[in-house]
Amino acid sequence: MADRNGYGNKAETHGGYVMKRNRWKAYEMMSCYQGFIEYYEATGRKDLLDAAVATCDQIIRDEINIAGGSASSEAWFHGIRKQHLPYERLQETCVVTTWMRFVEKLLQVTGDPKYADELEKAFYNIYLASLNRNADEFAAYTPLNGYRSRGHHHCAMHTNCCNANGPRGFLAFLRALFQTDGEAAIFNLYASSSESVFLPKLNEKVAFDIYTIYPAEGNVRIVNHTVKQMPFTVKLRIPAWSAKTTVKVNGKPVEGVKAGTYCAITRTWTIGDVVEIFFDMTTRAHVMNNHVAFTRGPIALARDTRFNDGDINEVFRRRSIKDGQAMDFASVRAPSEDIWMAYSASLPIGSHHEHPDGRRPQTVFFCDYASAGDLWQPSNAYRVWFPMEYGPAD
Numbered sequence: 001m002a003d004r005n006g007y008g009n010k011a012e013t014h015g016g017y018v019m020k021r022n023r024w025k026a027y028e029m030m031s032c033y034q035g036f037i038e039y040y041e042a043t044g045r046k047d048l049l050d051a052a053v054a055t056c057d058q059i060i061r062d063e064i065n066i067a068g069g070s071a072s073s074e075a076w077f078h079g080i081r082k083q084h085l086p087y088e089r090l091q092e093t094c095v096v097t098t099w100m101r102f103v104e105k106l107l108q109v110t111g112d113p114k115y116a117d118e119l120e121k122a123f124y125n126i127y128l129a130s131l132n133r134n135a136d137e138f139a140a141y142t143p144l145n146g147y148r149s150r151g152h153h154h155c156a157m158h159t160n161c162c163n164a165n166g167p168r169g170f171l172a173f174l175r176a177l178f179q180t181d182g183e184a185a186i187f188n189l190y191a192s193s194s195e196s197v198f199l200p201k202l203n204e205k206v207a208f209d210i211y212t213i214y215p216a217e218g219n220v221r222i223v224n225h226t227v228k229q230m231p232f233t234v235k236l237r238i239p240a241w242s243a244k245t246t247v248k249v250n251g252k253p254v255e256g257v258k259a260g261t262y263c264a265i266t267r268t269w270t271i272g273d274v275v276e277i278f279f280d281m282t283t284r285a286h287v288m289n290n291h292v293a294f295t296r297g298p299i300a301l302a303r304d305t306r307f308n309d310g311d312i313n314e315v316f317r318r319r320s321i322k323d324g325q326a327m328d329f330a331s332v333r334a335p336s337e338d339i340w341m342a343y344s345a346s347l348p349i350g351s352h353h354e355h356p357d358g359r360r361p362q363t364v365f366f367c368d369y370a371s372a373g374d375l376w377q378p379s380n381a382y383r384v385w386f387p388m389e390y391g392p393a394d
């Protein structure tokens with residue numbers, strides 16, 4: 001993706017920014033491919049849809065980081081393998097909202113739930129992180145490690161492109177939340193809400209109430225409020241990260257629930273029928289280039305100076321945590337209303353482990369990345385990727 005500049009694969013820059021005509025400028029490039037999908041819808045040109053799918057899948061493989069964000073100085077830069085490093089101008093909000101619109105469109109056209117996984121990851125992490133706590137301003141850039149700040153002003157106006165584009169992310173999320181393919185009611189995302197949709201192939205309207213505090217917790221309760229008793233299909237998206245998911249209808253487990261697919265339930269539905277979903281919210285470690293980060297379900301976790309629990313930059317011990325390892329994180333009360341989710345964990349932090357006391361784990365706190373640094377001031381620093389010690393032979 002970062003090699004798509006079209007000028008002999010050499011990065012062409014102007015100051016700190018990529019030249020606009022280069023195809024590696026993330027927001028503009030994705031908008032073009034979104035146009036390809038619309039052109040396909042209007043004309044049936046399948047090659048254009050295939051190009052959009054191939055490009056999107058390459059962005060997922062090369063660029064989208066642990067918080068669902070991407071781009072440095074608005075350009076592709078092989079962001080996955082560099083996400084622990086201090087690259088400049090990370091995760092422009094325009095790139096984030098365009099990415100959300102791109103995957104929402106592909107979800108609609110292809111019905112592949114992996115695009116809903118991507119939309120969810122971006123929404124709950126980098127998108128909400130870019131919004132300030134009064135929800136009246138989007139940041140222009142939001143790093144994975146550092147502190148947050150308001151964006152620059154454009155053209156002598158007290159606003160910028162990111163404040164203009166930011167609200168589109170909410171629309172992408174809401175469009176994907178609950179949909180139909182004509183005959184099934186499809187739950188792509190899970191939020192406390194009342195939903196109804198007309199199923200054209202059945203010529204009937206169906207309705208549901210959803211009760212959940214997901215993704216703070218992993219259980220979702222869906223109550224059928226369709227007045228007419230009739231057979232139809234309910235499809236529930238099971239995210240790829242949820243290794244062990246339980247789905248129940250009126251208390252009875254549903255067989256064959258598989259991560260990264262839809263769980264389709266076809267039956268005669270009666271008003272008051274209850275569907276319960278229990279997602280696998282195990283906290284997992286991600287280890288890359290001698291750095292470690294943690295996720296819980298779709299949420300990237302961060303240390304934050306508001307917890308006042310020591311140096312958030314302190315190193316983890318060498319090779320102390322493996323990639324994919326399940327971690328013991330406990331849900332705890334947040335120290336302030338600015339923080340949505342809070343967790344404590346005892347971890348192998350600190351370099352002085354030859355000392356008997358230094359060998360013991362250190363108990364530290366984490367919050368969801370969207371809440372981290374929410375005071376938008378340098379004294380409120382946060383960190384997602386933590387360095388691990390090197391040894392002399394490394």
Ligand SMILES: [Zn+2]
Binds near residue numbers: 093140160161165
């Ligand atoms: Zn922008």
